[in-house]
Amino acid sequence: MGWARSQPCALALAAALAVCAFYYLGGGGETFSSATRRLRATRAAAPPATPPGPARRERTAAGGEAGRALHLLMMFTKAERSPALRGKGQAALRSLLRHGRLRRGDALHLHLVTDGASRDIGEGLLRDALRGAAFRHQVIIHDVSELTEKLFPIVEAMQKHFSAGSGTYYSDSIFFLSVAMHRIMPKEITQIIQVDLDLKYKANIRDLFEEFDNFQEGAVIGIAREMQPVYRHTFWQYRRENPQTRVGEPPPDGLPGFNSGVLLLNLEAMRRSKLYNQLLEPGMVQKLTEKYHFKGHLGDQDFFTMVGMEHPELFHVLDCTWNRQLCTWWKDHGYSDVFDQYFRCEGEVKIYHGNCxxxxxED
Incomplete structure (x- = not known):
């Protein structure tokens, strides 16, 4: 999805990289599908893993800080046909582990959503990357087709507005996993970070989980702004009819839309939010797409962007350094005069996003 998210509609047929899974530990039971498998790879000398429950920090009886369950999800499909994808996955995992520093009692739960042909490749990459990791960790493998089957009834109605091509396709549901993850994820899991595979980490992944603590009341999702004039283009008709609008304008005062290469999903808040769940209803989606004359092709990113124009209070805006997008496609396709206003990002980069x-x- 990193490549597709910065391209026009004609280029949206790129291979899917959306991420999601659902996970439950407790009492020896598992609520995910029979195709889901867990691969344990924890250090023998590490402290006990945190029990299931909220990923929020908890205080111990002595006033100290208990461990934190860190759930990180990524997609790895069609890898058997793409050496480039395998290379991206390897680079992302290596940089993640190189900079990862967890606290005592923390545990990193790596969720890999994959297809049958890519499963062995993905498991091999994870084993190599995690060998010698200095913290507790666990790998959970999920079958993409089973996740799609669960998701399709929830997001079917919105697909025609935010998918490439015409009509609604069953396979397109995978691009909307983040939108409805709170409805298919066990309630014991309250926070998850979803990431694209074309990333390079320059900071401690635990610091990104700390961003959950900065959510304002009512916010349910953490996401960075889109760093190209993608939505200046997509909202062209609405902007023409509303010349004073902030929609599609560059930061800091405009609403440039979002990029979903890095997503912080507060599942507990998503479940509680009456407003967010109302916005998932087909009638509300239809109403907003008509208001903004919106037709997209980038899946969840389009949905979050459109909703953000109407209800920005639902989103915690991540600093650009947490998703420093590198694609410059739109600079050479009609927007060179305003491009730098969107692309500018000051500060030390924490995650590079090699989209398109x-x-x-290099380091």
Whole structure:
């Protein structure tokens, strides 16, 4: 999805990279599908893993800080046909582990959503990357087709508005996993970070989980702004009819839309939010798409962007350094005069995003 998210509709047929899974530990039971498998790879000398429950920090009886369950999800499909994808996955995992520093009692739960042909490749990459990891960790493998089957009834109605091509396709549901994850994820899991695979980590992944603590009341999702004038283009008709609008304008005062390469999903808040769940209803989606004359092709990113124009209070805006997008496609396709206003990002980069196959700087 990193490549597709910065391309026009004609380029939206790129291979899918959306991420999600559902996970439950407790009392020896598992509520995920029979195709889901857990691969344990924890250090023998590590402290006991945190029991299931909220990913929020909890205080111990002595006033100290208990461990935190860190759930990180990524998609790895069609890898048997794409050496480039395998290379991206390897680079992302290596950089993640190189900078990862967890606290005593923390545990990193890596969820990999994959297809049958890519499963062995993905498991091999994870084993190699995690070998010698200095913290407790666990790998959970999920079958993409089973996740799609569960998701389709929830997001079917919105797909025609935010998918490439015409009509609604069953396979398109995978691009909307983040939108309805709170409805298919066990309630014991309250927070998850979803990431694209074309990333390079320059900071401790635990610091990104700390961003959940900065959510304002009512916010349910943490997401960075889109760093190209993608939605300046997509909202062209609404902007023409409303010349004073902030919709599609660049930061800091405009609403440039979102990029879902890095997503913080507060599942507990998503479940509680009456407003957010109302916005998932087909009638509300239809109403908003008509108001904004919106037709997209980037799945969950389009949905979050459109909702953010109407209800920005639902989103915690991540600093651009947490999703420093590198693609410059729109600079050469009609928007060179305003491009830098969207692309500018000050500060030390924590995560590079090599969308549209843009090379990521070497260390």
């Amino acid at each position: 196959n843009t090379p990521i700087p």
